[in-house]
Amino acid sequence: MLLQIKNLHVSINGKEILRGINLEVNKGEVHAIMGPNGTGKSTLANVIAGKEGYEITQGEILYNGKDIQKMPPEVRAQEGIFLGFQYPVEIPGVSMTNFMRTSLNEIRKYHGQEPIPAKEFLARMAEKKELVEITAKLTNRSVNEGFSGGEKKKNEIYQMAMLEPQLAILDETDSGLDIDALRIVANGVNKLKTSENATVVITHYQRLLDYIVPDFVHVLFEGKVVLSGGKELALELEEKGYDWIKKETEKR
Amino acid sequence: MSKELNSIPVLDSIPQWFDAIVGKEGNAFKGLQNVRTSALEDFNRLGFPNKKMEKWRSTDLKNVLSFDYSMATKDFLMKDILEEVFECEVQELDSYVMNLYKGRFVYKESPLHILDDGVIVGSLSAAFDKYPELVEKHFGKYAKTENNAFNALNTALFLDGLFVYIPKNVKVEKPLQLINAVGTTEDVFVQNRNLIILEENSQLTLIHCDDSYNYKRSFTNSVTEIVLGANASIDHYRLQNINNNSSLKSTVAVEQARDSRLNTNSIILNGGLIRNESFVTLNGEGAHADILGVYLADKNQHIDNQVYVDHAVPHCTSNELFKGILDDYARAVFNGHILVRRDAQETLASQNNANIILTDKAMINTKPFLEIYADDVKCSHGATVGQLDDSALFYIRQRGISEDNARMLLMYAFAAEVTQKIKIDSLRERVEDMVKKRLRGELSICDQCVLQCSNPEKYNFEIDMSKI
Structure with a gap:
């Protein structure tokens, strides 16, 4: 169980x-x-x-x-264990790339794995972005800063995709989403x-x-x-x- | 002079130093004798500032002035300095690194360089000998001595410093770096004086580093005057990383003509007591000033930033942003003063000071202040003092990042609002790396901010993101 x-x-x-x-x-x-x-x-x-x-x-x-x-x-x-937040927090100054890389590497470290190679990391980011249909550039954007309500929720699923929790x-996650965003978020979860x-x-x-x-x-x-x-x-x-x-x- | 001030040993030495530098024995700056004499009179009248003075209420100099500092009034051999003190080889002019040691200009061949496009870079003392009219036209005109004891003392006693002259329409692409290093065999009192002149439509990037090489006590009193001609533009960075036994009083006085642009950014990484004063006079329509700063302090460090912006004419804009993180028993002071004169209509000015206090013993005294006499202006000011955001900390930790690293990430991000405005990529990366090291407690006071150095290890800008 x-x-x-x-x-x-x-x-x-x-x-x-x-x-x-x-x-x-x-x-x-x-x-x-x-x-x-x-x-x-x-x-x-x-x-x-x-x-x-x-x-x-x-x-x-x-x-x-x-x-x-x-x-x-x-x-x-x-x-x-992953929590998709009802109200994702804005963290100005911390880029999505940096955040996800630090996060992934700490999880890997916990399991005795080496840090993720840069190339593999970037490929993974691109792949998972597609999964939740994020078209905007995430690389230099701060975590959730200036994201719309829908983008924030998509970003939660994106992080879930990156970290592959058990x-x-x-x-x-559905609150404040229009029907398109809802479909995208649900699709991500299903995949x-x-x-x-x-x-x-x-x-x-x-x-x-x-x-x-x-x-x-x-x-x-x-x-x-x-x-x-x-x-x-x-x-x-x-x-x-x-x-x-x-x-x-x-x-x- | 009050009784209290008699316990400052330096006061007894000042007359001798003045005699050695300006009197019969002194040889440089002959033409400035009157200016220096009157500056000494100003200092004698004012005395060292004390806590009874409004502008010094939160910064106490008593302790740092209780030591018997010495001053290098005699010339020293350049060769010895180059070999002994400067780890990095002093670069030739094409790499634009200038070194000051004990307030003197360090050079290999010539103290003054005149480039093809008319740019003059080098020792202020040499420039004064060679171009007295150019120097005298601006020297002492912006850093006032009548009401500022440290400016007065500096004017009376300075030995040398950086002189830069950029002629009309010349844009200097490569950054110019000034490194003032302390750390010697004795407790040293340093008076560093710089004069930077930008003629109409010219451009310069100046990086002013105050570093220390060891843990020796020192007191540096630095004064920089910057003159911006019409449509001239300067990016000015102050990088301060000195040991905890050292004090630094750094004044920058800027005079801005029409449509000129000032961007000054102070990165304060370490120091026992640091007080920065910025005096910016917007004296031509369309002039703009960005005055930024970030300070990281812990232990018993004391960091004081004073910003005075004078909107003297209409249609000028100024923007101040200072951010600080205080740990342990550290103390910081922010005092921002924007003056909008009666005629300075359509002024746009903002002022902001934000702080994170990590312990209940750390303290910030912040005082944003507007003094407005014109009626058609837009001015804003604000100050915040807070802790790290708990909801952000939980969010980051929920992604598997340890509490320590989550805190680090948030502090780094807080400082980044200022550091990311550094326009030179290599400098920004270097500074951001130093900030990370500083927050992790790994920054050495001997880490310098030099951009070019013979030791390639120092230039490894690769940031290990897993450690942030």
């Missing part, structure tokens, strides 16, 4: 956000996590990636069978899918799932997974709305 989350409770400043999450992700699977705003979706993504400021009060997160709670975020990334968590990796797509709308077809859909509500099912669950949710979830939860 790639990712196993057991009874995860997480608080921010003493306020409990996640209240007992259980989730299992295997290699080769695509999972979708849906749910209304403010229900803990981003918190879950950030906690898996190792962002500071969250307190895990109960439960555990196992990645490839290892407890990653104490791992700094860079080690989790080196182990193969587990990619895409946090609201990167192998039997050895897994993707967790976090989304508010069903729309993205027309393009990225999930094996499993989980509905997160008030810090808990209240419903899990196949891709048809997303359609049902789209039809009935989140109020339906509310009522279903209250019934129990």
Whole structure:
């Protein structure tokens, strides 16, 4: 099993956000996590990636069978966890080339590999740019600086393509995208899918799932997974709305 | 003079130095005797600045002036200096590297070179002997002595420095590099004086390096006057990398005529106490000045940047950007003052000082200041003090980059806004490399900013990106 989350409770400043999450992700699977705003979706993504400021009060997160709670975020990334940010950060002065090369080489170093040869690196950049249909020159552009909303999201998938993670968590990658950009982003994700990796797509709308077809859909509500099912669950949710979830939860 | 100032040993030496340099024994600059005498009077009246003075409130010289510095008033043998001190062979003129040692001009054959196109480059002292009218026309006209003690002291006591004259319509393509080196067997007090004259429609790139060769204590008081004729253009770089026992007071006074363009960029990498003063007078319509700086300080270092821009006439533009990263107990000061005179309509001026403070013991005193008497102007000013951006740090680390390297990347990027404006590729790469080394704590105070050198290892511009 790639990712196993057991009874995860997480608080921010003493306020409990996640209240007992259980989730299992295997290699080769695509999972979708849906749910209304403010229900803990981003918190879950950030906690898996190792962002500071969250307190895990109960439960555990196992990645490839290892407890990653104490791992700094860079080690989790080196182990193969990738987070596609809901709001990618602009880093003026750091060029995309430099950023990706440093990133790739640190990951390689972690696995005892030599730095990537310059030629191979440039070829890889060109190839992956094509995958996400980035036409602009990235070489001298600073990370996300002056990128449009759509470009930023494409850039997340581009980085995912460059780093080839084992587990990619895409946090609201579809938000703020027009239909063309959405298709490009989804296409990229689909092309990167192998039997050895897994993707967790976090989304508010069903729309993205027309393009990225999930094996499993989980509905997160008030810090808990209240419903899990196949891709048809997303359609049902789209039809009935989140109020339906509310009522279903209250019934129990 | 107050009691407090009597504890400055240098004050006792100044009359002797003045006698040796300007008095009966002194032989250079005979024609400047009156100017020097009156400058000494100015200094005696002003005394060394102290913290009670508005412009010196945040920079205390008491400690660095408590040492018994000496001054090289006698000539020394050029040959010895060349062999002993300068690691790099002093280049012939076609490579445009000039060296100053203990405030004296170092040369192999001739102190002054006159090129075919009329360009004159070399020792100020030699230029004064040969072209007294040219020197006297501008000398001391822009770096005022009446209200600036260090300018006064420099004017009274300087031994030599760089003289550059670029005639009308001449564009000097190759950069000219001035290296002022300290680091000797004794604590030395250096007065370096430079005069740079650009006639109408001429162009020059000047790189002024202050380096040290060892950890010996020193105090350098450098004054550079730059005159830009109509439509003349200068790219001026100050690169400062001196040891932590050394102090540097560097003044640049620029007078700009119509449509002239100044681009001055101070890269401050290391130094015990550094105070840079820039006085820019926009005195002809259409003149433009970019005044930039970046400072990296740690330990107990103290870096002070003072910028004074005088918009004296209409339609001029000026742009100031200073960025600093402070670690440990380091202190920095930024004092920007833009004066827009009554007639200087349609002035466009901006001023910005941004800082990253890495510890709670480091400190910055920043004071952007506008003084505006015209009504049709666009002026902006701002100052920021902050830490490294946590969300950016997490973003970088999430891509597998270690925390240390993520911090390095962000600091480097912060400084890059200034360093990337260096127009000479080889210099920019060299400086960016030095900044990286500095941020990693690997920069030696003996790393020089020389562009050409006989030692090829020094010119390996390849940057190992994996280490950033």
